[in-house]
Amino acid sequence: MIWCAAVLPNTNTNSMNRWFSCFLFNIVTPAHIVRLYDRFEALDKEKTGHLRPQDFGAINRLAMNPIGDRIIGAFFSPGQETVDFHSFVRILAHFRPADKKRPKDPSMPEPVNSRTSKLKYPPLVFSLISVAFQLYDQDKDGKISRAELLQVLRSMLEMQVTEEQLESIADRTIQEADLDKDDAISFEEFRKSLEKVNIDHKMSIRFLR
């Protein structure tokens, strides 16, 4: 902890407390925190200590991502206009696969990506699946409706695809995944449809390993 404080001198005590709590949560290692902080500072042009959506939007590559704005939206919980470093790290921690080798101290508060916490934070690859689900499910009702699916499809597909084709693709998607016939995909169904996919390879964000 003290090491961390020494490395990051330009901070106020409030932020430091939060980083300590990050340690306690065992989310990211000290080295990662330093780098994430560098990145946070680089993004935060006006040095307010908070990031606004515009700062994210300034990242060129992210702006070009078809679901870039959704990803950025995931950082801001509803009602919040800014994100500080603590939340920044917390959210990025979802992308870290829970390390089986790390000892789980029962006295510590539940790690963010453990199975028993809320539906939104399941472990291992599920954390990634849950984030993906959230990207679909914008109105947070726990289901991907047909309209939401269509929106995502539209953003991911080029313009040459006609509306009818899009709709039939969406229909087919729901047909394949929907087991309880409610014309929407719940999280369980979503997860099931992806169980054969080798998510491990996709989770190659090495910086968080």
Add this chain to the structure above:
Amino acid sequence: MKLAVNFLTIGLVILSLPCGSYTEIPPKPPGSVTVLPPVKPAGGPQAFPDAENSNLPVFTMDYARIQVPFEVTLWVLLASFAKIGFHVYHKITFWVPESCLLISIGLIVGAIMHSVHEEPPAVLSYNVFFLFMLPPIVLESGYFMPTRPFFENVGTVLWFAVVGTLWNSIGIGMSLYAVCQIEAFEVQDINLQENMLFAAIISAVDPVAVLSVFEDVSVNEQLYIVVFGECLFNDAVTVVLYNMFIFVADMPVVEPVDVFLGVARFFVVGLGGMGFGVIFGFVASFTTRFTSNVREIEPLFIFMYSYLAYLVAELFSISSIMAIVTCALTMKYYVEENVSQRSCTTIRHVVKMLGTISETLIFFFLGVVTITTEHEWNWGYIMFTLLLALVWRGLGVLVLTQIINPFRTIPFNFKDQFILGYGGLRGAISFALVFTLPDSIGRKKLFVTTTICMIMFTVFIQGISIRPLIEFINVRRTNRNLETINVEIHSRLIEHTIAGVEDLCGQWSHYYWKDKFLKFNNRILRKILIRDNRAESSIVALYKKLELQNAMEILDTVSGDINAGSSIVSLQYEKKSSGKPKRKFVAADLMNMHDILSKNMYKIRQRTTAYTTKHSLPNDSRTKEILIRRHTSIRRSLRPGSFNGPVWNTRTYSTSQKYRHTYSFKGFTLFFTILYITVSPATQPHTITPPPPCFMVGTTHVEIIRSPTLRLTKHGGWNRKSQTWTHQTKGQISTGLMSIARVFWPKQVSSSYWCPLVVVSLQQFDHEGLVHTVSSEHLMLRCVR
């Protein structure tokens, strides 16, 4: 068709056969009026009649003068015809790698030549092969090597290349020496040094055939890049070992000092090669910075510099292959930013062409020479060589993977290892090296025969069988699961997410040095090596002129609402919003869907450029995507009332989908977009750009956007519903920038009111315009609301 090609080929062969036997005396041309003197004076043209005859020769023939180029051209044509012939019947190339087919044709031609007692051209002499045939192949491999996977796996690649080759050579050499001791094989006269030399030659891997199979089957990227990289970089070791053992074979006694010197030499060779390559790469990039006025010869610099790197490395007897590969790697990144789009295409085409031709010729001559050289057959030696090569390669792969797997992020499983071991074919390099053995080696013919056998065995048997094997053992592939539509869509979404988060975090990697290098690159290297002002291609200038003219014309005409097209779409959309009964999906429907998805979904920018197909050029579909993405994000962000920098707005996804066809090709009217000016070039990766400059003019909010795209577009328009001007300048292909302007109006205005003025004033701001030069007076004058 196929028969015709075959006849043509045979015809060419027969034509080329007598060529070699021409002497200085040309044959008497039939039907000529005059009688030529029987002996021609050597060289000079027959301009002046000889003293004997007084008439002007009407028809003369002088073969000797053109002999060499003529024969070269004929051989190249022959090999190319063979290549055409293969593709006539698609199934052949599917199951049999091209190198096998080429060797077979070469064998046939060799048989023909042998039967008429012809000698093949001396293509496989040391100089011709290493100075003319090899560089294009290596340049092509180096130029089209996928850099990101390569640098991520560079440790593994070098590990396998260096240590693997060493392991193979020493292992095979030792065991062959042991085999030689067996009296029954009658090869006891081959001493240890010669065995080691031969082993060094034999262990040079050249998986050309395998790589094309890998691409077709889309084997996982890690495996591909390790096999690819290994074959390129094992040259350093092979060269060192070869030279060392040649030297040592002459020496009576080997001292420990020599071993130590050998190791030192290896480092000199390897690192020296890389160093030369990097230096030449930088010099080439620097040169292209100044070539804006000599566009026609831009590609020349690439070739000259890489060839120069190769030759200089050969001068110092260091690894020329590594030099040219690193030169190409270094050069590619900077040069492709400096040169014009046409030069870029030319370079790629020519590199591909030269590489393919060289490769074709080499395999072809492999077949020819096989028949026409003298062989010495020895069952024991040859069989054992084959066996030992396989065994040692397998063992080597096993052991080395065990050691390196803990360091890898995606470890190799047993299937990968099997394919890695099985895919170690031998090819051209071994072939050339064995031919260039000094004749002082007593058993050179045996070595030649064994090498040829080895190559034939691996290329034919392993090359043909690897495809069914890969499918049988089901090696991990890259993500082309066609299982369900769900999987396809969702996994693509996840990949986008990962890519997005990586961008968010500034794309660090596991490697600290990579970050440092990127920073260094951005701050220093790019400033030196990349030209600042990108000159426009002629298309841009012309287009701008035309656009300006059109703008003037528009003054007179009233431009209506061009987006009639979009309303049709919105109609359809509304009709279908009511619930419909569940559709049944036929198999054909599904195939259609998969087709649509795979063709139209955004490809993650880096992950699809991992593969470069050996036999075709990489395509630029990526660039199309970038344009579309930009369209979408602009479109989505343009909601009436959302005046604050909307790219990140995730809340409302209302009816922006109606504007699907806004950017259609029809309805050509001139519109404009204000440019988003970035401080750093838009194609620069991983930079954080400042928020888009925007300012208020009266009640009008104006924002400037600029995005990278390389697609040729010519549509644009005033979109009434979203209140934006959009304009894509056709000419911004080479620089990859598309201008989109967004002007937020409080109320709807007619486009013709603004058009000419906007056109004129905004023309200046293409690319180089900076925000502070936006003449807002223009806008202010008109924007009185």
